[in-house]
Structures are given as C-alpha cells and as structure tokens.
Amino acid sequence: MRGKQPKERDHYVLRMADGTLVDVTREVYLEWYRSRRRERYQKERNRKHGICSLDSLEVRGNGSGHFQDVAEGVEETVLRNICRDKVREVLEKLPAEDARLIELLYFAEATVTDTAKLFGCSRKTIQNRRKRILEELCRKMKEQGIQGGYF
Template sequence: MRGKQPKEREKYFIRLGGSTLVEVGREIYLEWYRSERRERYQRECDRKHGVCSINKLHEKGYYPEKSNYLNDTTLETVLKDECWDRLENALKKLSEQEKRLVRLLYFEDMTVKKTAEIFGCSRKTIHNRREKVLEKIRKMMSETSP
C-alpha cells in the first residue's frame, strides 16, 4: 500500500454505525482504511471546488426541479441552490450533440468505446470531446458563480 499506513497493532477494529466496534484482520482493516481515506479525500476535494454531483441529476431526472432534492436532509448530499442552478443552466446551454454525449457517458453509463461506435468516431475523439464539454460546463458554472 502506498502512502500513509496505519500503525502495526495486535488487534484491528472498525467502527460500524458510529458506535459499534468490530474486530477484524489486518488485511480487512487496511482495505477499509484505504476506502475511508479515499472517500474523505474526495469529499474534501468536492467541498474545496464546490462540486455538484452529476449523478444526483440522474437520480432526479435529467433536469430536476429544485424542490425534488430539498427533502434530502443528509448534510453531505444537500447541495446549494446556486450550484444546482449553475449546473442546470450549463447543461441546457450545450449543443444537442454535447447533450447527447453527456447523456450517454454520465446518465446511461456507456463506455467511451460504445459511445464512439454510436457517434461513428474513434475513442480518442470521444475522450477529447468529453474533456472539452466538461471544461465548457466548468467555465459556464464559474462564470455564473455568486
């Protein structure tokens, strides 16, 4: 395992449900530790960059109404109205071809290879288009930030 490793111990415990401790083997603990650290890092990056979850849009439909997700009270999943508005507006401003690309790759979980077959072009072309569309979305969202 690269990076920071937990100290060697005689026993390893994982906290379940916030209060219950369960003894586990070293390998299980290390795998749990890696996944916990990865999730924490991702949440920190998301907070730092004000990232909106595109998967959240998929759960609620392509362009959800804000009232649909305001019922979700989980602190980590509630997103600011401004962020949703910026993401929705950015997606609406994309060309039909760009919308189709986003829909296939992110909402229908299609692979780059399969998307390339549908568009009749190479995987590299799809990769380049995806990067351009994501950059375009980022730019539109940052231009409308409060």
C-alpha cells in the first residue's frame, strides 16, 4: 500500500451506518478506508473539473425531467444518409494516397504523428496535405450541391 501506514493495533473497529461498532481484521479496515478515500478523491476531482452526475442533478432539483428528447426525425435521417452517400462518391474520386490519408485520420482515428510515420514524412507535411485535401473535398461537395449540417 502506498502512503502513510497506520500503526499496528490490537483490534480494528468500523462504525456502521446505524452507529454500531464492528470488530474487523486489519486488511478489512485498511481496504474500507482506502475505498472511502478513493470515493472522496473522485468527488473532489469531479467538482474541480465541473463534472456532475445525474443523481446530483436530481438532488439539486434539475432532474432528468428537464432533458429534452433529441430523437431524430425520419426526414433528417434520410437527408443525412443521402449526404453521406454523396460524400463517399467524392472520396472515391480522390487519388489513392489522398483517400488513404483521409481514411486514416478520420475513419481509423489515427493521429497526425502516426500517419506521418506510416507515410514516411513529417507531421507538418501531413497537416498541409490534409488541409489541401479537405479544401478540395469542400469545393467538390459544393459543386455537387452538398451542404454541411447533415453529417
């Protein structure tokens, strides 16, 4: 165990929620306090970063009854699928190396650094190529009448 070690005792006692005292072994005692400290650390970290749970929202009176239903309509789904098909058509018309770069960066979620290693060039070269390819894709999509917002 890391951190400060408690001194050895003859017996260890835990106070239960109802106030009763229970004799436990040293291992149980240490694990109970370790888990309690872990929970306190997580709450402190979440508070520091502004993270709150749904349970805490309900306690504050901002319960889940206030969340809007964000279900997507059929028309929106159809429009998104049509746009994705058109984007795929534009991607298929790219040179093989450019298509591979876009595939790695956006579909395989590879980093720019990893992609640069695969292509055997610098990170800056990949960034410049990505910018040029994306500008070309935008121009071709505008020519085909594809507008953003659906994909």
